[in-house]
Amino acid sequence: MLGGIGAGGVEIRKDGQFYNWSILNNYPNGSAPILHFPTRPNSPEENSYLFFMVRYQVEGQQPQIKLLQLNNDIAYGGLLNEAPIYYFPWMSSVDQIEYSARFPFADLTFSDEDMPFEVKLESYAPFIPHDVKNSSLPAIDFNFELKSKIDKPLSVSIIATQRNLVAYDTPNKYFTVDIVKKDGVKYFKQSVGNVSEEHDSFGQMGLGAIGGDEVSYYLGWSHRHPFLERLLTQNDLGNIDDSKNRNKLNKAGEKIAWTGGGDNNQVFKSSIAVSKTLKAKEQMGAHFFMNWYFPNAIGWVSSKKERGNDGLIKDPKGYQLPIKKTSRVGHYYENSFENYDQVVDYFVANNKSLKERSKAFVDDMYRSDVEQYILDQINSQLNTFVTSSQLDKEGRFAIREGLTNNQSWGPFATSDVSLYGSASIIALFPELQKNMMRCHAHAQTPDGEINHGLGADLGLNQNGTFGVYERVDLAPNFIQLVLRDYLFTNDKAYIKEMWPSVKKAIDYVLREKDLDGDQMPDMEGIMCSYDNFPMYGLASYITTQWISAMSMAAIVAEDMGESKNAKKYKKIADKGIKLMDKYLWNGNYYRLANDYHGDKGKDEGCLTDQLFGQWVAYEAGVGRLFEKEKVHSAMRSILSYSYIENDYLRNCTWPEHPKFFPMAETNLWVDQANTPWTGVELAFASFLIREGMVEEGKQIVKSIDDRYRKAGLYWDHQEFGGHYYRPMSAWSVLNALAGYNLVKDHYTFAPKNHEESYNLFFSANTGTGALIKDHQAVNVEAYSGTLQLASLTLPTTLWQKKNNLITTKEGAVKVKKWIEKDGMTTAIFDQVIELEKGENLMINPNAVTLN
Incomplete structure (x- = not known):
């Protein structure tokens, strides 16, 4: 597009x-x-x-x-x-x-x-x-x-x-x-x-x-x-x-x-x-x-x-849309241009630099020492930025959940889908991502409930978009998104603005969605992003998200000067982990659900997204929440049960139905168990890579890439309609391969590439760059914008013999403090280092003793 x-x-x-x-x-x-x-x-x-x-x-x-x-x-x-x-x-x-x-x-x-x-x-x-x-x-x-x-x-x-x-x-x-x-x-x-x-x-x-x-x-x-x-x-x-x-x-x-x-x-x-x-x-x-x-x-x-019972707009003539128009929202380009002629004058005058900068981004990313099919798959999902986006004159932004040539599918900025797809938005256009979350905060109901999505007028509160109300995962989705965005951008004004909505959403979950008093949201059937097979009681998909949300909230509450709330949120997260281990762990993986206070019993479904909250925590830079051994066991179970080799990764498998869930025996109207969701596959692939199961993660990406090439739909990934939003989670694969996180100007890289030299592209809150290693030095180079580094964490082995001269164009960098933990070494700088385009921070194994 x-x-x-x-x-x-x-x-x-x-x-x-x-x-x-x-x-x-x-x-x-x-x-x-x-x-x-x-x-x-x-x-x-x-x-x-x-x-x-x-x-x-x-x-x-x-x-x-x-x-x-x-x-x-x-x-x-x-x-x-x-x-x-x-x-x-x-x-x-x-x-x-x-x-x-x-x-x-x-x-x-x-x-x-x-x-x-x-x-x-x-x-x-x-x-x-x-x-x-x-x-x-x-x-x-x-x-x-x-x-x-x-x-x-x-x-x-x-x-x-x-x-x-x-x-x-x-x-x-x-x-x-x-x-x-x-x-x-x-x-x-x-x-x-x-x-x-x-x-x-x-x-x-x-x-x-x-x-x-x-x-x-x-x-x-x-x-x-x-x-x-x-x-x-x-x-x-x-x-x-x-x-x-x-x-x-x-x-x-x-x-x-x-x-x-x-x-x-x-x-x-x-x-x-x-x-x-x-x-x-x-x-x-x-x-x-x-x-x-x-x-x-x-x-x-x-x-x-x-609408019909399926929630889709009915258009019997094929030409005219039965809608109610609201008000003029305009386009963002109107802020820069008053008419067509001004657009032409600007584009012609700046065409050379616009092309060079656009080309530089593509070339910089493809310079990465990453398999081309992975880079292709990530690049293909960027198409959705244009096919399905709305960016109005006020700067309000959202991406439609799905789109075909004659129909819109789902609302804009669907909360559950955004938790996957916005991985690309926060990386490349942080301001757009924050504005999308501002729209959700504006639409939040007085009691704290978060909308399923937004209508085509992003300034209106349209709860119940596409017939969806009060899903259990919507408030945790919102909390995780806002807090992840703050941690990535270090935008203190943004979190000050959004924090009241976050706390209201937390209180809403504890007040309205905790049915048994264990401080965990409870499922009562079909009421989450997986909206076609039921879960009851404590559900791994929901609980891991809540643990992730509370873990992030504990960190941010300290930044907001609310130590009491920080302790409260941390306690809830810790309790959730214990409940997961007690009621959902079955010895091999975290089961789909356990109605341990009700009468529905245990559901042994092996959901690909059973540790989805851990994936979000990794993307937010929060780190490990669950025991490594259990996580790896769960991942091996998912691959064993649900990965159809060289083809696809299905959403859920039940041990009693090891081949296919018998949809024909149920009254469910669409198969969400036996089929793959590309956005889930890509997120899980990056999760595998983060956990060191690199080849397994790459193979899933290869399966997706092959599948869509064969289908002739390379630029049009399917789920609920085409040009689907969820697969924009692909950007997380690039982050995972570099082991990259950015938290409040603190950079971490734990590359999965073990070659003697490599180039790994990344996108930060204010620019893009690469981690570059050769036989002489390790560099963090700015490709565009400005990189602001308060600290740098790398595998200890990359610091050579712990004798390093860290330099920029200004000369040697003063290190205020060194920290070593779990094979990683952090240099906390005396002041924030700013790297402009073409500048780099070089770690040279020559001089200063690491102490």
Whole structure:
């Protein structure tokens, strides 16, 4: 998906076509109807919204046009209800496309035996960790390179065409287009008239090209006459504005779009081209850009009566969404730009640096000495930042739980799913993660309950999103998320703001969810993220989260000057561990549940997430909560029972049903036991790696990567709908391999890589960097932003012979205190060290005695 966080975007696929447009505030991301034009049933009309083609002519030969996409339909080249193969035999799609992508870059190489040249496309949209403004731009870049393979002169024109989709859902509009020329740049800006400027889908969109006289345009075309026929006789677009012929007056005297008897949304396209005559084997570039400005993002809710029993929005016509609109929430990009032209000016002026910074992030991460399939899997999940995010003008942020091309699945910022998926958000955009939790705090009920998720208006309290109320895990989810985010960012203002909501959530659990007085939340059936098989009493999935929450709360309470509460929370956590050992440990693993104060008895299910709270504690830098031997025994049991080798890791297995849980014998409506949840698999893989079971963890990641490649859904991980949020837990695998934690500016690395030299990428609260080891020294290097180090903890072996000179560009670093424990050595610095981009902290085995 190419686009911006919360700004919408468009997918570029392996066929060279563009899908799943979400720039127009259209459903499923927005409140305007589904972007669907029923011109021809089952026709892939998206191939006419944006497309590229190359017109070429070898000296002395007939000109040809190649559409830079594969032919999936009888209609192509923007000609719906047409058959170009009949009308224009000199225009056809290319034979083959080689596609490779690393988010946010997609590279396509187009080949055809008829073409006397090579043509490549590099497309990208800015994605720069810790830079929200530039990662939320409504902008996409398309950079073509074409190289002649012949010794004769070759006339070439690379042409970009965009359909005017503005206010696609309104009648009686008329189309407008303006050409803008400035400083070697030309672009067209499309909009409409006779439509309220406050309408959801009102705005501007357009394409531009960088170049002088080589750039030409044709504005406002629709029919095959005369646009494509003109291309047969000349190598540029002629700088024509035909928009006046695309509109007419109706009986009321209003200007409206001329339909020509067809769909009034298909009749207005504009094109821009870069043209040149090449000498023998000469090459050329063609640099295009696409921008948009649709400020009227409207919040919306849907009432219970508009949903079915499954909680999904019903849309019988397939076009119009039965929702209730709330208020204008806007887009974050409006804080920087007042109109479309300002977006274009900024993107063109800063394109080089935006591309370099986006590319640097990808290259820095892939420089890691980690298997490529692991890096690929992590990278693939970053796609969800664009497909499913909302970032409104106020800076409120959330990611939709699931999304398909014609339906939203679940609410935004689902509490239980966020505990997995937000591992990527807190690492790369801490401010967005904190703002998401602020939305949850704002929506917290007066008694302390936390919402299952947030509606499409992130400023509204919409408890019961998707029919879910009072789940047992929601408050512990919230507590863990807020406290993890504080420990990672060391943002004291944030925790001061959020601490009252955290304590209210703690009190809510102790008051409302502890049914037997043991200070642990109790399950009474189906009432947690695993919402299709019941648990009763003390449940490992819930209890470990509560222990994690209380362990973190004890640490943070001390920071807040509340020693009494710190002792209380620590006591609850310790009690929980004892209860886990007493009632849930069965000698091999922690059983699914034990209703030890009730009549439901023990449930021996072996849940993959039975120690989920320990995973969260590791990610938060809290460390070990449960006995190592029991944890490893539980992990071996999970692998033995539930890992289908080289395939998938299922969620839960019962010893009495060692192969499959018999879903047919129950009244449960969906199988959550025998199936895998990718986000759970990835989290568990990182958990295994943290515990030293490195190869086992890697194998699970490899299974996921293979599974999704085979399915052709590499950028679209499934669970509840597609583009699912939970698998963004993938970032935790990168952290685990580096043994990396950041807690209040204190850095820890315990690398699982035992090579003589390595480079391990990490993302901190204010920048990115790498732990780099070679035969001479160990370095912590800043790649972007600023790294602030109050201390550094490494395996004692990395401190060489305990004789070290720690240096930065300022010279030797003063160490206030050394601490050695469990094979790890910590250097607490005399003052916080700040490393800017390109600077490093070097541990050199030369001088100062460690004492």
